[in-house]
């Protein structure tokens with residue numbers, strides 16, 4: 001091994017850390033890797049929020065994310081690069097609905113829940129006529145000018161309460177497990193990009209025409225997203241990278257241009273440290289490096305959710321034919337926030353005996369603290385799902401198999417001002433510890449594809465610095 005190569009320690013073997021380590025060892029430009037890589041993971045498993053296991057006799061049914069945005073080039077590129085090209089699949093054409101006094105198909109032509117025309121809203125039974133007319137007035141409203149950095153406030157101002165409550169909040173809030181009134185608009189780039197100009201609706205319509213790339217929106221390996229994290233880990237090891245599991249980082253110290261990373265089992269010296277663990281835990285071990293940075297990271301709030309996976313039977317299941325699932329807007333919510341009819345959404349998740357696999361999500365940011373669903377026992381969770389789904393759909397489901405996955409503190413919440421806070425933290429690091437970078441779901445995008453994009457950017461920046469091209473390290 002060439003010990004003169006720079007050593008990069010990556011903390012956290014979720015998708016961000018794995019993609020970063022892989023990309024450092026297999027640069028996009030095809031050059032030979034100029035670095036040695038150690039990936040440190042506290043748990044016994046790699047993958048972080050990506051977890052796939054067998055269920056109902058089907059080899060890979062995801063317990064967390066089930067797919068990523070196919071239109072983010074970095075993600076598809078990575079999956080194919082690690083050998084998954086032949087196994088990629090996309091959701092069926094089944095449509096999603098919103099539950100509001102019954103199930104209403106989500107109107108066509110939305111961008112992140114924002115309408116791009118009045119007609120599809122007019123045809124939908126989801127909103128009242130008053131709500132539809134209010135939304136249709138958006139193009140003639142004056143420009144918003146300066147606005148508070150909140151998705152909810154902005155959308156209400158432009159389109160009225162119903163578009164916010166029944167479309168944007170369920171769709172965007174579902175992705176972030178968020179209450180969109182308390183979610184930064186600037187941190188949702190697909191929506192923030194629509195805000196310059198006078199009318200959001202007209203900008204969204206133009207954007208839809210010019211950026212409407214054909215092809216599916218989501219993709220995943222047929223055996224589940226765990227195939228991606230496993231393939232990445234294999235690639236890292238094959239390229240000489242080290243992956244240490246059951247090793248928790250407890251502190252980082254700077255010594256001039258290098259860093260000592262302390263863990264529960266040992267310590268190691270490195271030239272660069274890429275932190276890809278959740279903000280609240282990162283704040284604990286970054287305190288030894290910068291108390292100012294740790295103080296900024298520590299208060300990051302995270303929402304907890306529970307994923308209830310069921311195999312169900314029932315005489316009326318055919319009523320769900322053609323439906324991929326539904327979202328429950330906050331005014332209609334008890335505990336269930338969304339139900340995904342897995343066997344309709346993914347052709348390969350069909351047990352083939354008339355039963356169905358469903359994935360039902362409970363819990364979100366802002367849910368009452370006396371009512372934390374991740375603390376409920378399994379039976380109570382399953383009963384709740386069955387009762388609520390009967391109320392929502394009129395269909396009596398009978399669970400014949402269930403799997404409960406509690407994702408405590410799993411969704412970092414991008415509060416108003418998030419992007420500015422991230423920029424401040426990056427500036428602090430640049431001044432106090434220029435070899436250390438922060439990436440991952442807590443920083444610049446929560447989705448799997450955003451995490452992979454961040455991994456690509458940070459590894460390119462580190463490799464550029466190592467190669468002595470562009471910015472010098474400090």
Ligand SMILES: Cc1cc2nc3c(=O)[nH]c(=O)nc-3n(C[C@H](O)[C@H](O)[C@H](O)COP(=O)(O)OP(=O)(O)OC[C@H]3O[C@@H](n4cnc5c(N)ncnc54)[C@H](O)[C@@H]3O)c2cc1C
Nearest residue numbers: 012014015016042048049064065066249440441446447448
């Ligand atoms: C239920 C659920 C459903 C989702 N659905 C989707 C979806 O369909 N599509 C989508 O794109 N996204 C989805 N997401 C979001 C997405 O899965 C996550 O945001 C993303 O996987 C986070 O990746 P990450 O690598 O940044 O962080 P993580 O996956 O959280 O990985 C961080 C890693 O750091 C480790 N770690 C923590 N502390 C330390 C320490 N001190 N030392 C060493 N290691 C440490 C952790 O054990 C963990 O493995 C979903 C998330 C959840 C929870």
